[in-house]
Amino acid sequence: MDGTRMFQLEGKTAIVTGASRGIGEAIAKGFAQAGADLVLVSRNMAALERLAQEISGFGRKALPLAADIGDPEAIQKVIDRTLEVFLRIDILVNNAGISPVLKKAEEMTLKEWEEIVRVNLTGTFLFSQAAGRVMIRQGAGKIINMVSVGAVVGFQRQIAYCATKGGILQMTRVLALEWARHNIQVNAIGPSYLETELTKGMRESKVISENLLRRTPMARFGKPEEVVGAALYLASDASSYVTGQTLFVDGGWLAY
Numbered sequence: 001m002d003g004t005r006m007f008q009l010e011g012k013t014a015i016v017t018g019a020s021r022g023i024g025e026a027i028a029k030g031f032a033q034a035g036a037d038l039v040l041v042s043r044n045m046a047a048l049e050r051l052a053q054e055i056s057g058f059g060r061k062a063l064p065l066a067a068d069i070g071d072p073e074a075i076q077k078v079i080d081r082t083l084e085v086f087l088r089i090d091i092l093v094n095n096a097g098i099s100p101v102l103k104k105a106e107e108m109t110l111k112e113w114e115e116i117v118r119v120n121l122t123g124t125f126l127f128s129q130a131a132g133r134v135m136i137r138q139g140a141g142k143i144i145n146m147v148s149v150g151a152v153v154g155f156q157r158q159i160a161y162c163a164t165k166g167g168i169l170q171m172t173r174v175l176a177l178e179w180a181r182h183n184i185q186v187n188a189i190g191p192s193y194l195e196t197e198l199t200k201g202m203r204e205s206k207v208i209s210e211n212l213l214r215r216t217p218m219a220r221f222g223k224p225e226e227v228v229g230a231a232l233y234l235a236s237d238a239s240s241y242v243t244g245q246t247l248f249v250d251g252g253w254l255a256y
């Protein structure tokens with residue numbers, strides 16, 4: 001394998017969910033700069049169109065598609081449209097995710113629980129299943145699931161979020177085993193706390209923010225761009241013998 005080219009994504013088509021901002025937007029731009037064509041998914045078409053415009057400036061094609069990732073029909077439409085335009089799906093990044101409430105377990109409502117499970121866990125499963133069927137036919141593919149350090153350690157007041165991220169980590173292992181023989185590698189990335197919309201509330205609280213930074217060996221929040229290298233590794237030939245793993249991008253959080 002050529003060391004100068006193993007991270008290249010030229011000729012590849014990648015679907016990135018949650019591409020309208022934050023980590024998904026950073027990964028989509030990084031993949032385009034590495035040569036991939038992109039399918040950009042979220043519910044916010046205007047934001048996706050802006051990003052598609054920017055990506056076309058890198059000389060790559062980008063197809064913005066509005067979809068709710070908890071909706072099986074919407075997912076199938078994304079898959080069908082991707083195949084119409086690009087004929088194949090090489091990479092799927094299941095990045096879209098939510099953490100809308102910070103609540104004690106005894107106060108969480110069933111509605112709040114079900115929405116977090118629907119988007120994070122069911123959405124990741126349904127998207128993997130729909131893209132996986134295509135990748136099995138192709139005899140190749142890469143799936144990257146966005147988990148969190150909260151997949152392996154508990155975060156107080158985030159019971160549904162941690163349960164879904166732990167569930168996605170396990171889903172990553174099962175899919176890696178089932179699809180290894182089809183040459184599909186399924187891995188995950190586990191960030192700690194990054195500067196995105198998702199963590200804005202926590203970072204703006206002095207008490208929470210100081211606690212988080214005290215707990216982070218590198219003593220700063222990460223930036224979405226700092227996840228791109230891990231995603232490129234797991235999307236490219238550089239990781240051709242790696243499957244079922246979770247790569248933590250956490251400023252040292254899990255080294256304790």
Ligand SMILES: NC(=O)c1ccc[n+]([C@@H]2O[C@H](COP(=O)([O-])OP(=O)(O)OC[C@H]3O[C@@H](n4cnc5c(N)ncnc54)[C@H](OP(=O)(O)O)[C@@H]3O)[C@@H](O)[C@H]2O)c1
Binds near residue numbers: 047096098119
């Ligand atoms: N930021 C962190 O510190 C951190 C740490 C660990 C893990 N993560 C994980 O990283 C991923 C991205 O997080 P982020 O920080 O970039 O969050 P963010 O800035 O809040 O972005 C979330 C993305 O998910 C999309 N999304 C949410 N619900 C959706 C739905 N039902 N259907 C389609 N798209 C949906 C949003 O798009 P629209 O609103 O436009 O639909 C947006 O593009 C998440 O899975 C998160 O759990 C983040």
